[in-house]
Amino acid sequence: MKLYVYCLVEGINALSGPVRGIGGAPVRLEKIEGLGVLVSDFDDDAVPVTQENAMDHAAAVRSVLDRTTPLPFRFGTLVSEQQLRSFIVARKPALETNLSLVRDCVEMGVKIIWDVPKDKEDEPREREDGIGTTFLAAKRREILGSELRAAQAREISTWLHQSMSGLIQAEKVSTQPSEKLFLTAAHLVGRVNVEQYREKTAQVRDERLDLHFLLSGPWPPYSFANIELEFKTQFGVS
Amino acid sequence: MSFDQIIVSEEWEETDLSLLETLDHVLNRGLVIAGEITIAVADIDLIFLGLNVLVSSVETAHEVLRKRPLE
Numbered sequence: 001m002k003l004y005v006y007c008l009v010e011g012i013n014a015l016s017g018p019v020r021g022i023g024g025a026p027v028r029l030e031k032i033e034g035l036g037v038l039v040s041d042f043d044d045d046a047v048p049v050t051q052e053n054a055m056d057h058a059a060a061v062r063s064v065l066d067r068t069t070p071l072p073f074r075f076g077t078l079v080s081e082q083q084l085r086s087f088i089v090a091r092k093p094a095l096e097t098n099l100s101l102v103r104d105c106v107e108m109g110v111k112i113i114w115d116v117p118k119d120k121e122d123e124p125r126e127r128e129d130g131i132g133t134t135f136l137a138a139k140r141r142e143i144l145g146s147e148l149r150a151a152q153a154r155e156i157s158t159w160l161h162q163s164m165s166g167l168i169q170a171e172k173v174s175t176q177p178s179e180k181l182f183l184t185a186a187h188l189v190g191r192v193n194v195e196q197y198r199e200k201t202a203q204v205r206d207e208r209l210d211l212h213f214l215l216s217g218p219w220p221p222y223s224f225a226n227i228e229l230e231f232k233t234q235f236g237v238s
Numbered sequence: 239m240s241f242d243q244i245i246v247s248e249e250w251e252e253t254d255l256s257l258l259e260t261l262d263h264v265l266n267r268g269l270v271i272a273g274e275i276t277i278a279v280a281d282i283d284l285i286f287l288g289l290n291v292l293v294s295s296v297e298t299a300h301e302v303l304r305k306r307p308l309e
């Protein structure tokens with residue numbers, strides 16, 4: 001029997017009601033070294049990555065969000081009770097620091113999608129220029145285009161940061177994670193500032209009607225729970 | 239304090255976005271438990287399991303994303 005681990009919590013001693021976890025198993029709150037951990041029993045050796053399981057994980061983590069700010073574990077974390085205890089004992093100072101960083105905060109998400117209009121000048125003119133020239137011209141457009149987009153993404157990132165300053169306690173920003181997705185930002189926002197944050201993002205949207213915004217939240221602080229450096233070091237993954 | 243989760247976009251269905259955003263948060267982020275403790279208790283299973291889940295999660299996310307109108 002293994003434990004499926006959902007999140008770390010502080011400041012609560014019991015769940016407010018029954019919570020259904022992965023596979024319908026009841027979620028319980030365990031106390032280890034003074035830290036709370038939401039877990040449920042799990043019989044198998046691996047957790048299938050299905051939509052239902054992902055939603056169950058999200059629901060369990062979210063079940064405590066009204067009362068405290070949880071530090072979520074990544075989906076699929078299965079351990080023995082002894083392993084979980086060893087992990088918490090070994091990492092306790094780092095985990096407490098992480099919990100204190102997200103205390104009384106939630107995560108708000110911003111995704112910016114930008115459909116760059118194609119300039120007719122950029123269309124290939126193979127018949128006039130020949131294959132070689134067309135290829136080189138296309139390559140030039142590709143390089144200049146990506147440089148331009150990178151510069152624009154940085155500019156928008158700076159603009160967004162400045163617009164939201166004073167309302168965010170921390171942020172994780174990725175520019176150009178994919179062709180159309182121009183920017184993704186996770187903002188750590190104090191609970192008392194959530195409404196103000198929403199009002200501000202509405203203003204920000206109105207300022208840039210050429211961009212498409214996807215705003216979401218509040219979330220448990222998934223983006224601010226990483227202790228991945230140790231993981232990378234351990235496995236040589238970068 | 240109670241929070242209503244809100245997802246706002248001018249273009250896409252909220253139900254789809256809600257699912258996509260949830261998968262993005264749950265599968266790709268969060269505290270990673272791996273490495274040191276597994277080696278400390280000499281349990282090799284967790285290492286393989288951790289990596290498998292990690293790989294599966296990314297693949298699943300890509301699969302889901304490919305079906306969405308953003309692509």
